[in-house]
Amino acid sequence: MSYMDILKTAPQVLTPGTSACQGCGGELILRRVMQIAGANSVFAVPPGCMAGAGAVGWSDTNGCTAPMHIPLLDNTASFMSGVSEMYQRRGRGDVNIVAIAGDGASADCGFQSLSGAAERGARMLYVCYDNEGYMNTGFQRSSTTSRGSSTSTTPSGAAINGKEQGAKYVPLILAMHNIEYCATASPSHMPDFVAKVKHGLEASKRGFAYIHVFSPCPTGWGFKPSESIAVARRAVASNMFPLWECERGRWYMSENRSPITMAQFVEGIGKFSRLDAAALEELQEAASARYELIRRLCAK
Amino acid sequence: MGERMALTGNKCASYGAALCRPDLIAAYPITPQSSVVEELAGLVYSGALDARMVQVESEHSAMSVVQGAAAAGGRVFTATSAQGLALMFEPYFRMSTLRLPMVMAIATREMTSPETIWSGQQDAMSVREAGWIQCFCETNQEILDMILQGYMLAEDPRVLIPVNICYDGFYSSHLMEGVDVPSQAEADAFLPPYGLPAKLDPREPRSLDPMTPGELLTKYRRSHLEAMQAALEVVEEVDIKFAKAFGRSYGGAIEAYRMDGADYALVTVGGMTGAAREVVDALRGEGLNFGLVKLRFTRPFPAARVREALAGVKGFAVVDRSVSFGWDAGPMYVEACAALGGLLAGKAHFSAIGGLGGADLSVAQLAAAARRLAGAEGAGRMDTLWLSEEVRQ
Numbered sequence: 001m002s003y004m005d006i007l008k009t010a011p012q013v014l015t016p017g018t019s020a021c022q023g024c025g026g027e028l029i030l031r032r033v034m035q036i037a038g039a040n041s042v043f044a045v046p047p048g049c050m051a052g053a054g055a056v057g058w059s060d061t062n063g064c065t066a067p068m069h070i071p072l073l074d075n076t077a078s079f080m081s082g083v084s085e086m087y088q089r090r091g092r093g094d095v096n097i098v099a100i101a102g103d104g105a106s107a108d109c110g111f112q113s114l115s116g117a118a119e120r121g122a123r124m125l126y127v128c129y130d131n132e133g134y135m136n137t138g139f140q141r142s143s144t145t146s147r148g149s150s151t152s153t154t155p156s157g158a159a160i161n162g163k164e165q166g167a168k169y170v171p172l173i174l175a176m177h178n179i180e181y182c183a184t185a186s187p188s189h190m191p192d193f194v195a196k197v198k199h200g201l202e203a204s205k206r207g208f209a210y211i212h213v214f215s216p217c218p219t220g221w222g223f224k225p226s227e228s229i230a231v232a233r234r235a236v237a238s239n240m241f242p243l244w245e246c247e248r249g250r251w252y253m254s255e256n257r258s259p260i261t262m263a264q265f266v267e268g269i270g271k272f273s274r275l276d277a278a279a280l281e282e283l284q285e286a287a288s289a290r291y292e293l294i295r296r297l298c299a300k
Numbered sequence: 301m302g303e304r305m306a307l308t309g310n311k312c313a314s315y316g317a318a319l320c321r322p323d324l325i326a327a328y329p330i331t332p333q334s335s336v337v338e339e340l341a342g343l344v345y346s347g348a349l350d351a352r353m354v355q356v357e358s359e360h361s362a363m364s365v366v367q368g369a370a371a372a373g374g375r376v377f378t379a380t381s382a383q384g385l386a387l388m389f390e391p392y393f394r395m396s397t398l399r400l401p402m403v404m405a406i407a408t409r410e411m412t413s414p415e416t417i418w419s420g421q422q423d424a425m426s427v428r429e430a431g432w433i434q435c436f437c438e439t440n441q442e443i444l445d446m447i448l449q450g451y452m453l454a455e456d457p458r459v460l461i462p463v464n465i466c467y468d469g470f471y472s473s474h475l476m477e478g479v480d481v482p483s484q485a486e487a488d489a490f491l492p493p494y495g496l497p498a499k500l501d502p503r504e505p506r507s508l509d510p511m512t513p514g515e516l517l518t519k520y521r522r523s524h525l526e527a528m529q530a531a532l533e534v535v536e537e538v539d540i541k542f543a544k545a546f547g548r549s550y551g552g553a554i555e556a557y558r559m560d561g562a563d564y565a566l567v568t569v570g571g572m573t574g575a576a577r578e579v580v581d582a583l584r585g586e587g588l589n590f591g592l593v594k595l596r597f598t599r600p601f602p603a604a605r606v607r608e609a610l611a612g613v614k615g616f617a618v619v620d621r622s623v624s625f626g627w628d629a630g631p632m633y634v635e636a637c638a639a640l641g642g643l644l645a646g647k648a649h650f651s652a653i654g655g656l657g658g659a660d661l662s663v664a665q666l667a668a669a670a671r672r673l674a675g676a677e678g679a680g681r682m683d684t685l686w687l688s689e690e691v692r693q
Contacts, residue, residue, distance in 0.1 A: 040502045042372070057510035067500040069371065069508040072390055075364035078356060079391075082368025082376075083500060085324050085352045089374070095502055113364065116357035 003194035010035050013043075015063035020053035023225025025215040025232060026129040028187050030055060030100050033127050034066070036197045041096035042083050043068040046076045046110065048102035049136040049217075050129070074109040076101045077117035077126060084123045096201055097124040102215075103144040104134050107170045118177040121207040125200045128170065129215040139220040143168040146240075147286065148279035149271045151220075156274040166286050171212035172293075175246045180207030183245035186214040188232035192243060192254065203247070214241045222270015231269065238265040239291035240283075244298060251298040262287050302482040309472035312440045312479055313379060313405040313465065314339035316447030318349050319487035320403070323374035323494070326354040326365035330384040331417045332469035333407040337379060359384035363391035363404075370400040371508060373498030375451065377402065381469055382409035382423040389427060395462050396431030397524065398509065401454035401496070403447055404432075406466040407473040408570070408621075410657040418658020419469040421570060422622040425598075425631050431524060433459075433531055434599040436570040437467040440477040445548060448482075449538045452491055456538075458530045460496075468571035468621070470658065482546060490545045528600040535597055553602035555594040556609045558584060562591030564673050565610055567618040569595045569632055572661045576619070579666045588674050595632060603639035610640060615648035615673045617685070619666065621655040629653075629684050648676035654687025665691050 001009075013034040020027035030050045034043065043066055045055045056070040057063075071079040076099045084097040106114055106128040114126065133151050134140040140153040147166045150156040154163040175182040181203030185193045193213070200209035216231040218224060223231060235241040237260045244253035262284040266272035275283070307315070313336045317325070325344070327337035343349035352369070356362045359380050366376035380388060385406060395402065410420030424434060433453065437443045443465060450463040467473060482490075499508050512520070536552040543549035555573075558580055559565065568576045573594045583590045593609045593616075595602070610616055620630020627634050633651035637644055652669045655661030665687040676682060685691065 039505065042500045042502065051511075057507040064507065065505055066502055067505045067508065069500055070510065071368075072364070072394065075360060075367075075391055078361035078364035079368040079371075081354060081356075081361075082324065082326065082365040082370070082374075083372045084368075085354060085365070086369045086372035086374045086498070089323055089352055112357060113361050116361050119357070120354065 003191045006036065006194055007032070007190070010038065011065070013037070013039050013041070013065050015054060015057065018053045018055055020049065021219040021225070023218040023228040024049070025187050025217060025228050026050055026102070026131055027053060029127065029129045029213050029215055032193065033098065033100055033197055036194060037096045037098050037125070037201055039065045040094065041066045041098050044071050044076050044080050044099045046071050046101050046105040047073045047136070048105055049131065050100060050102070052136040073105050075113050076105055076110055077122065078113040080124045081117045081120065081122040088123065093205060097204065099124060099126045101126070101128055103128060103130040103132065104142050107143050107168055115177065118174055118179050118208045118210065121180070123204055123207060125204040125209045125211070127211045127213060129213050131215040131217040131220065132167070133220060135217050135220040144170060147282055148275045150274060151271065161274060161276060162279070166282070169290060171210070174210045174212070177208070178249070179210055181209040181245070181247050183211045184213070184241065184243055185211055186232045186236050186241060186243060188229050188236060189243060196245060199245070222273070223268055227268065234260060234265045238262055238287055240265055240287040242291050242294045244294050253294055253298040255295070256291070259291070302480050302486055305479055305481050306476045307440055307479045307481070308335070308474055308476050309440045309443050309467050310335040310407065310474065311339055312444035313447060314343070315481055316444040317377040317403070317405070318343050319482060319484060320375065320377070320448060320451045320491055321493070322351050322377040324352040324354065324366060324369040324376045325378065326356050326362045326376070327378045328356050328359045328362050328384060330359070330381050332409060332473045333379045333381040333384070333405070336405055336407070359388040360391060363388040363395060366402060367391055367395055367398070367400060370402055371398070371499045373496065373501070375402070375494035377404070379405035379407065381407045382411055385423045385427060386411070389430070392427065392432070393430045397520070399460045399524070400462060401460050402462045403450040403454060404462065404464050405447065406464050407469040408466050409469040416657045419471055420621050420656050420658065421466070424464060424466045425622040428599050428631070431461065432599060433461050433463040433597065435463065435465050435597050436595065437465060437472065438571055438573040438594065440472060441479045441548070442550060443467050443472065444479060444481065445542065445546070448487060448491055449542050452538050452541070453531065453534055455494065455496060456534050459527055459534055461524070461527055461531060466570065471571045486545070490542065532600050532602055550596060553597040554605045554609060555596060557592040557594065559591035559593065559609055561589060563589040563614050564670065565591050565593050565613045565616040566666065566670060567593045567595060567616055567632065567636055569598065569619070569621065572619055572621060572655060572666070575661060575663045576666050578663050579670055582667065583670055590670055598632065601635050601639065606636055606639045607643060610636070611643055613647065615676050617650050617652050617669050617673050619652045619654065619669065621661065623653060646679045648673060648679050648682060650682035650685055652685040652687055659688070661687060
């Protein structure tokens with residue numbers, strides 16, 4: 001079945017009418033992951049944009065057709081470890097155990113829990129939608145925020161201009177846990193995205209599967225809602241966000257030998273609007289170095 | 301048939317948990333609890349115990365993993381102490397407010413700072429407003445027995461609240477006593493299999509813990525408090541059931557020792573009770589009418605039974621192995637006073653604090669506290685007595 005057929009025919013599992021912002025990359029990722037996983041799943045969505053948008057429901061009302069829990073911001077992977085263990089113990093390993101969490105809940109305060117579950121090989125699919133910050137609480141910086149980004153806690157000031165540190169590259173750290181499956185994906189590359197989620201779900205029956213997804217945020221980053229997919233496409237095209245996968249030590253990537261520049265990537269994105277030349281150069285070097293590192297890992 | 305064995309308190313916690321046939325155990329080592337999970341790991345790895353053993357990277361994850369497993373319909377167990385308990389506070393509070401029943405052993409330990417690894421009850425006492433039931437044990441036999449009782453209490457449909465079985469770090473956790481260990485058949489006859497449905501199941505899709513407005517949240521809190529009060533009754537029922545099955549009764553939420561016609565009472569928590577019994581016996585021999593009230597459960601606080609037990613005394617002292625920073629007193633002293641309410645009038649009473657950070661809480665110190673009480677001139681609160689090396693008769 002082609003990815004189009006899957007997206008056209010598989011029933012929606014997420015509540016219709018969630019209140020995410022227009023053009024939200026996270027909502028698209030959430031909706032598609034849940035649709036591909038299907039209703040025979042247990043989902044966890046910790047505090048963050050997607051929980052705030054109503055994925056877990058309000059009061060006692062929820063339109064999801066699968067059970068969903070909002071764990072703590074920092075225990076999604078360990079909570080789901082317990083759920084997974086019980087489903088295996090009861091002989092119901094067919095149930096998909098799926099966590100969908102933002103970068104704060106994954107890369108910052110949830111990182112220990114995530115690393116622990118990955119190291120133990122807990123059987124689940126963990127999807128991180130990385131919108132480069134705490135967008136639900138008002139666009140504060142996280143450890144995955146790109147250098148130079150203007151956020152509410154790293155504003156563009158006269159003394160300090162945006163975030164001073166580069167982004168922590170979480171998917172590679174997860175791959176170094178020797179997990180069953182590790183991949184990056186982007187909503188701009190839907191055939192690749194669908195294939196990786198399906199692959200991740202299969203791998204989650206044997207161990208820990210992790211997919212790190214680029215999640216453009218028009219509200220927090222300052223670009224037009226209609227531009228979300230274009231921004232995601234440019235992130236991949238610039239090699240800032242290379243698409244790759246690693247399955248039990250075997251690496252594959254989608255090569256991109258003629259990337260666009262980082263100057264082209266940041267065009268029209270508000271949080272980069274006051275980047276100086278030096279910061280832009282650093283962004284370019286980071287993207288090139290990241291791509292080169294992944295390319296070498298994937299070299300036959 | 302069961303077996304008579306010489307066991308440390310930690311082994312009693314392990315064997316008690318194993319007899320309850322947990323589906324999943326998740327734990328992280330911390331002094332003085334570590335040998336509880338070591339023993340359980342040994343049982344699982346040898347094949348003697350059919351349970352999932354999840355070796356987590358922190359206590360925060362220990363409580364999170366068991367929370368996930370409980371939400372998926374499993375009977376679960378973990379154990380911790382002090383800093384581990386502090387680290388797991390976030391999912392710990394949520395376990396009780398999700399109303400997921402389980403048992404967690406706490407080998408109680410002093411809280412840092414100053415840096416310490418030794419005994420004390422400050423850890424468990426500091427989380428007494430986190431919605432869990434808390435039981436303190438005096439003997440190793442009691443630890444094993446209360447783990448079995450703990451599951452029955454926690455899983456009772458009138459309760460559905462997780463239970464801490466607390467016992468003094470090192471003094472109980474590491475010292476051996478003779479213990480009757482029930483057979484698996486005896487334990488099975490007492491404790492039915494876990495029968496609560498999974499809260500997260502695709503066969504009945506539900507949202508667990510969505511955003512809840514204040515009006516509704518208030519109802520949850522009220523229901524939790526009512527279940528806590530209902531638990532006081534269930535504690536007594538479970539004690540009776542246990543006595544019928546195993547011939548051992550602990551008196552329920554409190555144990556009143558030689559309180560008939562007592563003029564004075566020492567109120568104790570946990571392992572110190574053994575020393576206090578000796579003091580009571582010795583003073584009775586001298587003609588001083590002392591009795592003892594052992595607080596077995598501190599959450600829910602057995603206010604009515606404490607009130608009844610202390611109603612007739614001229615004076616009482618509550619011995620705490622922890623402090624209440626807001627009261628220049630120990631926490632159980634404050635709560636005993638609250639329980640007595642108007643009955644406090646006419647009584648001499650004080651808070652005695654000792655045994656912090658592993659310091660000995662000796663017979664001599666407790667005797668000194670008792671004699672101070674017996675010598676009280678008139679009624680009312682007396683200064684807090686710090687039980688230290690200098691306080692001897």
